Amino acid sequence: MTIKRRTLLKHSAVVLTLGLPQIACGASIFTVRVWPAPEYTRVTIESDGALKTKQTIVANPPRLAVDIEGITLNPALKELLAKVRPDDPNIAGIRVGQFSANVVRLVIDLKHAIKPQVFALTPVAAYQHRFVLDLYPTQEQDPLEALIAEKNQELTAQDPLEALIAKHLQPSSVSHPDSTSKIPAKKEALAKAGASIETKPEPPALKGTERLIIVALDAGHGGEDPGAIGPGGTREKDVVLKLAHMLRERINATSIKGNAMRAYLTRDGDFFVPLHMRVQKARRVQADLFISLHADAFFTPQPQGASVFALSQGGASSSAARWMAAKENKADLIGGLNVKAKDATVQRALLDMSTTAQINDSLKLGKNLLGEIGRVGKLHKPKVEQAGFAVLKAPDIPSVLVEAAFISNPTEEEKLNSEEYQTQLADAIMRGIVGYFAKNPPLARQRTTS
Ligand SMILES: [Zn+2]
Structure with missing residues (x-):
C-alpha cells in the first residue's frame, strides 16, 4: 500500500x-x-x-x-x-x-x-x-465526574424524579488535563456525588458502594495512526476499538463485592491520543487497572496467537518483546505528536518512574488474562513478556498491553473480524479481570499517589 x-x-x-x-x-x-x-x-x-x-x-x-x-x-x-x-x-x-x-x-x-x-x-x-x-x-469535561454522573444517571433511569436529580449532577467543572497536582480525588468526587444522592430518602443501588472500580481501556492507535494493517485491509485501530466497546459493556454490567465497575476509554472514537496522554487520562480517573488493546503484525504471515506484556524496569524479557515495544512506541511519530508542547515534555518525563509494585501487579493481571485468552484462542507466548512500553508507565496503576492476535496472519485477521471470536475474546479478558480482582481486591490495594 x-x-x-x-x-x-x-x-x-x-x-x-x-x-x-x-x-x-x-x-x-x-x-x-x-x-x-x-x-x-x-x-x-x-x-x-x-x-x-x-x-x-x-x-x-x-x-x-x-x-x-x-x-x-x-x-x-x-x-x-x-x-x-x-x-x-x-x-x-x-x-x-x-x-x-x-x-x-x-x-x-x-x-x-x-x-x-x-x-x-x-x-x-x-x-x-x-x-x-x-x-x-478551552473548557473540557472532567472524565471522573462524567463517569460518576453517568453511573448515577443509569441507577436512577427508571425513576423520573431520580433521573431529574441525576441530571443536575452532570459535571460542569473545568479541569486541567496536564496537571497531576489537580487530579480530582476520587473519594472526594464520590462523596460529592454520594452526598447529593443522600438528599433522596433511598439512594437505591449506590447504597453500600464505597467506590467505583475503574478499568481504563486503551484502544491502541487511532486517527492518523492506523496501527498494523492486515492482508485483507483490517486496521488495528478499528478492531481494538470494537473490542474496547465490547469490554466496556461487560465491565459496566459487573460489580465486585458490591462495588460497581466502570470502564473508561482513553479514546472513544477514531482520533490520535499520544502515549503519555493515555497514561495521564487513566491517572486522572484514578483507574484501578489499565489495559491497552492491540493486534500484532509481523513481516511474514505465519506468526499467530495472543501475547500479554507488562513494563520492565530493566531490559526486555526477550528480543521479540523489545522489538514489539519499539514498534508500539512509534505510535506517537506516526500519529503526530506535537513534541514542542511544553506540557507533553513535562508529563512524559514525569512518567519515567516505574515501580516494582506496579510491575508485580501487572504481571499478576497479565497471567490471569493469558490464562483466560488461552482457553479461547492460541497464545503466541505462554508467559507475560516485559519491555519498555511507553503506554504502560503509570507508576500507580497495574498496566498491561494485550496483543489480541496477529492481524498479519490471514486466519487471525478473519477471526479478529468475526463477531463470534470478538465475543469470546471480550468474555475471556473480562474473566481475566474479574479473576485478578478476586485474588487482589481493589480496596486492599494501596495507592502510591494521593
Ligand atoms: Zn498496536
Whole structure:
C-alpha cells in the first residue's frame, strides 16, 4: 500500500512539474484529513514540502484564520470543506480562498473557544510533510465526574424524579488535563456525588458502594495512526476499538463485592491520543487497572496467537518483546505528536518512574488474562513478556498491553473480524479481570499517589 502510494505520488509530481511549472517553486497539497473528537478536532494538511503558515485566533465569533504561503487553491484544499461533519464537536465549518497571489487562507469557524496547537511533522512511514492544527476546547469535561454522573444517571433511569436529580449532577467543572497536582480525588468526587444522592430518602443501588472500580481501556492507535494493517485491509485501530466497546459493556454490567465497575476509554472514537496522554487520562480517573488493546503484525504471515506484556524496569524479557515495544512506541511519530508542547515534555518525563509494585501487579493481571485468552484462542507466548512500553508507565496503576492476535496472519485477521471470536475474546479478558480482582481486591490495594 505504501509502495503504491509513493509511486502514485512520484507520478503526480512529474505531471505537476511538466504541466504546471509555477507550482514547482512551492509545496503542493495533496490531501487533507479531519479527525473530529470531543477531546479535540485535528485537521491535517499533507503536502510534498514543508508549508509556511501564519495563524490568527479571532474571539468573536470564535474562529481561526490560517494563511498558507506559496500555494494556490487546489481541489484537495477545496475538499476540506466537505470533510467537516455537522456533528464535529469543535468545528462549525471551514472556508477557504485564494487570499493573494500565493497565499491561501483557511478560516475555521469554531463552535466554541479553542486553544489551538499548530505544528509541522516531517515525513514518516507512509506520510509526507504534515501541517497539523489540533483544536482543543478551552473548557473540557472532567472524565471522573462524567463517569460518576453517568453511573448515577443509569441507577436512577427508571425513576423520573431520580433521573431529574441525576441530571443536575452532570459535571460542569473545568479541569486541567496536564496537571497531576489537580487530579480530582476520587473519594472526594464520590462523596460529592454520594452526598447529593443522600438528599433522596433511598439512594437505591449506590447504597453500600464505597467506590467505583475503574478499568481504563486503551484502544491502541487511532486517527492518523492506523496501527498494523492486515492482508485483507483490517486496521488495528478499528478492531481494538470494537473490542474496547465490547469490554466496556461487560465491565459496566459487573460489580465486585458490591462495588460497581466502570470502564473508561482513553479514546472513544477514531482520533490520535499520544502515549503519555493515555497514561495521564487513566491517572486522572484514578483507574484501578489499565489495559491497552492491540493486534500484532509481523513481516511474514505465519506468526499467530495472543501475547500479554507488562513494563520492565530493566531490559526486555526477550528480543521479540523489545522489538514489539519499539514498534508500539512509534505510535506517537506516526500519529503526530506535537513534541514542542511544553506540557507533553513535562508529563512524559514525569512518567519515567516505574515501580516494582506496579510491575508485580501487572504481571499478576497479565497471567490471569493469558490464562483466560488461552482457553479461547492460541497464545503466541505462554508467559507475560516485559519491555519498555511507553503506554504502560503509570507508576500507580497495574498496566498491561494485550496483543489480541496477529492481524498479519490471514486466519487471525478473519477471526479478529468475526463477531463470534470478538465475543469470546471480550468474555475471556473480562474473566481475566474479574479473576485478578478476586485474588487482589481493589480496596486492599494501596495507592502510591494521593
Ligand atoms: Zn498496536
